[in-house]
Amino acid sequence: MSPAGDPKQLEVLVKRKAFRTANGDVREILHDFSLTLEAGKIHALVGPSGFGKTTLLRIIIGLDRDFEGSVTLPPGTKIGMVFQEPRLLPWRTVLDNLKLAAPEASETALASLAKDLGLDDHLRNFPGELSLGQARRVALARALAIEPNLLVLDEPFVSLDAALARRLASELAALVERTGVTTLLVTHDIDEAIRLADHIILLGHRPAEIVGNIDVSLPRRAMTADYAAKTKALIGAILAENAV
Numbered sequence: 001m002s003p004a005g006d007p008k009q010l011e012v013l014v015k016r017k018a019f020r021t022a023n024g025d026v027r028e029i030l031h032d033f034s035l036t037l038e039a040g041k042i043h044a045l046v047g048p049s050g051f052g053k054t055t056l057l058r059i060i061i062g063l064d065r066d067f068e069g070s071v072t073l074p075p076g077t078k079i080g081m082v083f084q085e086p087r088l089l090p091w092r093t094v095l096d097n098l099k100l101a102a103p104e105a106s107e108t109a110l111a112s113l114a115k116d117l118g119l120d121d122h123l124r125n126f127p128g129e130l131s132l133g134q135a136r137r138v139a140l141a142r143a144l145a146i147e148p149n150l151l152v153l154d155e156p157f158v159s160l161d162a163a164l165a166r167r168l169a170s171e172l173a174a175l176v177e178r179t180g181v182t183t184l185l186v187t188h189d190i191d192e193a194i195r196l197a198d199h200i201i202l203l204g205h206r207p208a209e210i211v212g213n214i215d216v217s218l219p220r221r222a223m224t225a226d227y228a229a230k231t232k233a234l235i236g237a238i239l240a241e242n243a244v
C-alpha cells in the first residue's frame with residue numbers, strides 16, 4: 001500500500017535510458033523518470049512522437065533490460081500486452097492464437113472473451129482473413145486471455161476509422177471495468193484518453209519528463225461534452241508548453 005493508502009500495481013524508476021545512434025552519438029531518452037500505476041485504474045500516457053513512450057512500455061514489460069533503474073511489480077503479476085500492430089501468428093487460426101497465448105484458459109473462457117469482443121464468428125478464421133479492426137480485437141482478446149493483472153496497450157486503435165476506434169475503446173473500457181485489470185494505454189488521441197482513462201499522464205521535454213498528471217474525475221459513463229472539452233483544452237495547453 002502506498003502512503004496514501006491506494007494499492008499500487010507498478011512502480012517504475014528509470015534513472016537513465018539512452019540509445020546509441022548509428023553515427024555513435026548517445027541520446028538520453030529517459031532520465032530520473034518515475035511512474036506509478038494505481039491498481040484497477042486505466043492510465044493513459046500521452047505525449048509527442050519520439051518522446052519515449054514505447055521505450056518505457058518495453059522497459060515495463062521486460063523486453064528492454066538495457067537501462068539503469070527498476071521496475072517493481074507485485075509478485076506473480078501477469079502482464080498482457082497489445083502492440084501497435086496485432087502481431088498474430090498468420091498460420092494459426094484465431095482460436096489457436098488465443099490458445100497458444102493462454103494454454104491454461106478453458107475453451108469456455110476463451111469463447112466468452114471472443115463473444116465479448118465480437119469475435120465468435122471468426123474463431124476458425126486465419127489472421128489474413130480478418131480486417132484490421134478484427135485483428136486488433138484478437139490482439140486484445142489474446143492479451144486478456146491470460147487474465148492479466150496489468151494490461152499494457154501501445155496505441156491499440158491507431159489507424160482505425162474513428163467510429164470503430166471508439167467502439168473498440170468502449171469494449172475495452174467495459175472489459176477493464178469488469179475484470180478490474182490495471183491498464184496503461186499509450187495514445188496520441190486526447191479524446192480517447194479523456195473518454196477512457198482515470199488518470200492521464202502527459203510527457204514532454206527531452207529526456208522525457210511527466211509534465212502533467214490529470215485525474216479524470218468524472219466516471220466514464222458520466223462524461224459530459226463540456227468536461228471533456230475543458231480537459232482537452234488543458235491537456236493541449238500543457239503539451240504545447242512542454243513540447244521541446
Ligand SMILES: Nc1ncnc2c1ncn2[C@@H]1O[C@H](COP(=O)(O)OP(=O)(O)OP(=O)(O)O)[C@@H](O)[C@H]1O
Nearest residue numbers: 019020021029047048049050051052053054055056
Ligand atoms: N533501438 C533504437 N535505437 C536507437 N534509437 C531508438 C531506438 N528505439 C527508439 N529510439 C529512439 O528513442 C526515441 C523514443 O522512441 P519511442 O519509440 O520510445 O518514442 P514514442 O514516444 O513511443 O514515439 P511514437 O509516439 O512515435 O510511437 C526516439 O527518438 C527514437 O528514435
